[in-house]
Amino acid sequence: MVAFLFFFLLLQFNHLMKKIYQCLYLVVGLLLAVTPSMAQQQTIENNGICRDPISGTAVSVNPARSQAVSxxxxxxxxxxSNFATLGGSLATILGSKISLRDQAQYYPGGNVAGFVVEPVGGLLTASLxxxxxxxxxxxxxxxxxxxxxxxxxALEASLLAGSNGKQLISFATTQPFDEIQLEVLQAIGAISTLRVYYAYEGPGSCPTDCVQPLTTGVTSQSGNSSSGGIGVCAVGVNNLNNLTDASLTNFATMEITGVSIGGNCGVFAEVRSNTTIPASVSSPEDVGFAIGSGAGLLDVNLLSRLTISTYSDNTLLQSVSGTSLVRGDLIGGTEATLLSFKATQPFNRVRLTINSPVAIGSDTRVYYAFTRSDTDNDGVPDCLDKCTGVDGTLDSDSDGIPDGCDQNIGDVRVTVTAGSTTTATVGSVVSFTVTATKNGNINNLYASPTGLIISNTLTTGLSSVSYTAPTGTLYDPATGSWTIGSALSGTAVQALSLVISAQVDSVGVLSNTAKITRMDQSNASSIxxxxxxxxxPITGCEGDVTELSAPGGYTSYQWFRNNVAISGATGQTYEASTSGSYSYTAIASGAPTGTLNCPSxxxxxxxxxxxxxxxxxAGQDVTICAGTTTTLTASTTLSTGVSYRWSTGDVTASIQVSPTITTAYTVTAIVGSAACFSVDTVVVNVNSGPATAGGIARCTSDGFYAVTLNPSGGVGQTYTVTLNGQAVTGTFTYGVETQPLGNFAVSAGSTVAVVITDSQTGCSLQTTxxxxxPEACTCTTVCTPVVVKRLTSR
Known part of the structure; x- marks a missing residue:
């Protein structure tokens, strides 16, 4: 009772969890269907593998486009090997549908896409x-x-060879897609249920049936194989030569029009090869005929009358009849039927025989004889067998290679190259090319990589400007993550390149580094x-010292300037103070003795x-008198490329100044963008002359006048005088008024030009x-009385 209760509760729990899962499943599916803009970005998957399953953790059924699915x-x-089911009855299969969506990848147009299905209750024919x-x-x-x-x-349906009833339903795509849907639009005969195993895509050139028509080095013949009974057997084979080509549009016809009572009317057609076709118990060879009927599919009644036999010359080896023959339908999109059995002995003749006691008409069509190899005898023909001798029903990583033979090894190398120049300037734009190369699938060892992500890092001093990523891959410049996914696919060598443009923001050595950070397979490449x-270039001034440091962990350091070894520069660091291109070499420490240890x-x-x-x-110091102007001229040891900046703000080599007091002037000579400069100063001494003349014009005689001077403000003790350009003889002393100087005729508005020069400084005061x-210096007669006094008397 306890056990029963436990079992009952377990069933209820499982039922509840299933409901919860289905609800969550529905919600996620609806979100994906209703808001496609929310779908994550995808990479392309184009690995060139035949019938590559569309499966994996990113693939799910879209409930919004699915109905009547279990x-x-x-x-x-x-x-x-497991499957979903559509329908379940003739009523529910009508309108049933299933749609699969891949959220991580999309698939290119030009490939064939479809489903592997197994109909229950009949066959999917071209007409259905x-x-x-x-x-x-x-x-x-x-x-x-x-x-x-x-x-x-148009849809095509063909038998999945070696699958015992599974069929491929597919069509040729013309545009990329990430979701594929199968719908049952109307009744499909007696089929009530459609088992859906998986969706797939792949090149249109992939084989479907693996038959190898016997057309080279062969001959055909026919005959009467009637036996016993009473009656007239009218038998024959028409257009026998059509048996030896691979066409599905022409054929031979086998007919029985007579009747045999108590016996069989028989007719055969066979193909004889000039070479022996190998077969053994461990490695059997499928052998048979492609057969059709003018009335449609081969019916069960006719099938029961057919026998296929193999011979070695005239010796019968094996013979299989009726329902013991393996039946495969819809070869090459037609309604032809493949009838075969596994031959376990070498043979060179294969015969098809029809035995019937009654007439079967003349519309049994025989297209050709064929063989089909299954070397490992696993039930999957060689041309479809992705895993020889092992289970091919699981593909956990969805790379198109079943787990049984998936070594889970990829071979991807990453290289980075700079653009057309290896030198740059601040503000310029440089480019880097990151290339991921997949080596070929050598001996089926290396798989196409899946989940491939490469991390790209720009060093400080570089800022991303733009990029060009290959179609079907994604690049995020914010994180530097380049998602390739499954875009590197196929069996041949293939490469994809990402081009990144970056602006140079600083000086030094700036780099771009890329490395693989994720790949579903282990990587055979060491690169x-x-x-x-x-x-x-690092700019500066001569004499500036820059310390260069090589990484630690090495020995035998040697520094170079302009590719010439610098004597004595054998340390991990080097102090450089002259222009040049500096590099180093070193040997990795700790390398085993005898190993090739190349310099780094x-x-x-x-x-x-x-x-x-x-x-x-700036030139020699100069002395000037107040109120005068002098020219200052700077010069350098360099003839070109020099700019000047004076303390006055002037930027020319020569300037004119008129200081009123003694003033120091500074000039800076600048060279290059590094602002290498030197400074010099020149002093302009300013001397003062007499400040005032103290001059007075005085009349000296009728119509003439002279001037007297008593100047002030001089530096020295004495001064000299020039009147109207004529030097006055002698020197004069400050503070003592001069005697009248000169003799000038009085006239209206007359002036005397006076220059007073300080004897010590030579600075002058010029004034008038x-x-x-005129009337002030004109004499008039003054009458004065005369006193008369007689001194003698008479």
Whole structure:
């Protein structure tokens, strides 16, 4: 009782969890269907693998475009042997549909896409497909293509060889897609249930049936094989020569029109090969005929009358009849039937025999004889066998290679190269190319990589400007993550390149580094990352010391300037003070004795561009008198490339100044963008002359006048005088008024030009003294009485 109760509760729990899962599943699916803009970005998957399953953790059933589906998750998992079911009855299969969406990848147009299905209750024939089933593809929730009833987009159905009833339903896509849907639009005969194993895509050139028609080095013949009974057997084979080509449009016809009572009417057609076809118990060879009927599919009644036999010359080896023959339908999109059995002995003749006591008409069509190899005898023909001798029903990583033979090894190398120049300047734009290369699938060892992500890092001093990523890959400049996913695919060598443009923001050696940070497979390549660099010259002035440091962990350091070894520069660091291109070499320490230990070094040199410092001269100090102007001229030891800056703000080599007091003037000579400069100063001494003349015009005689001077403000004790340009003899003393000087005729507005020069400084005061008015220096007669006094008397 306890056990029963436990079992009952467990069932209820499982039922509850299933409901919860289905609800969550529905919500997620609806979000994906209703808001395609929210879908994450995808990478392309184009690995060139035949019938590559569309499965994996990112693939799910879209409930919004699915109906009457049971066990839908079976279509998206890694197990290719389990299935979902559509319908379940003739009523529910009508309108049923299933749609699978891949959130991580999209698939290119030009490939064939479809489903592996198994119909229950009949076969999917070309006539049933026509309007009965439709395939549709979507991209980001938008319908991009639907199969048609005819033409390039028409549905095709063929037997999945070695699958015992599974069929491939597919059509040729023309546009990229990330979702594929199968719909049952109308009744499809007696089929009540459609088992859906998985969706797939791949090149249109992939084989479907693996038959090898016997057309080379063969002959055909026919005959009567009637036996016993009473009656007339009218038998024959028409157009026998059509047996030896691979066409599905022409054929031979086998007919029985007579009747045999108590016996069989028989007719045979056979193909004889000039070479023996190998077969053994461990490695059997499928052998048979492609057969059809003018009335449609081969019916069970006719099948029971057929026998296929193998011979070695005239010796019968094996013979299989009726329902013991393996039946495969819909070869090459037709309604032809493949009938075969596994031959276990070498043979060179294969015969098809029809035995019937009654007439079967003349419309049994025989297209050709064929063989089909299954070397490992696993039930999967060699041309479809992705895993020889092992289980091929699981593909856990969805890389198109079943787990049984998936070594889970990729071979991807990463390289980085700089653009056309390895030197740059601040503000310029440089480019780097990151290339991921997948080596070829050598001996089926290396798989196409999946989940591939490469991290790209720009060093400080570089800022991303733009990029160009290959179609089907994604690059995020904010994180430097380049998502390739499954875009590197196929069996041949393939490479994808990302081009990044970056602005140079600082000087030194700036680099771009890339490395693989994620890949679903282990990587056989040792070159999983790389870097490239550019040199941005470090500017400065001659004599500036720059310390260069090599990384630690090395020995035998040697520094170079302009590719010439610097004597004695064998340390980890070097102090550089002259212009040049600096590099180093070193040997990794700790390498085993006897191993090849190649030197390492900086791939891009450190470039020092040091500007010479000019020696500037502002000239000799000068002395001027207040109120006068002098010219100052700077000169340097460099003839070109020099700019000047005076303390006055002037930027020319020569300037004119008129200081009123003694003043020091500074000039700076600047060379280059590094602003290498030197400074010099010149002093302009300013001396003062007499400040005032103290001059007075005095009349000296009728019509004439002279001037007297008593100047002030001089520096020395004495001064000299010039009147109207004529020097006055002698020197004069400050503070003592001079005697009248000169003799000037009085006239209206007359003046005397006076220059008073300080005897010590030589500085002069120039001024004018106005003459007196004319009337002031004109004499008039004054009458005065005369006193008469007689001194003698008479």
């Amino acid at each position: 066990n839908g998750a079976n279509v998206t998992d890694a197990d290719l 497909l026509n309007g009965g089933i439709r395939l549709s593809t979507y991209r980001n929730g938008t319908l991009v293509q639907q199969s048609t009833t005819s033409g390039a987009g 999983t990352g790389g870097s490239a660099c550019v040199s941005v 070094g900086n791939c891009c040199p450190v470039i020092l561009d040091l500007t010479p410092i000019p020696t500037v001269s 003294i106005a003459g007196p008015a």
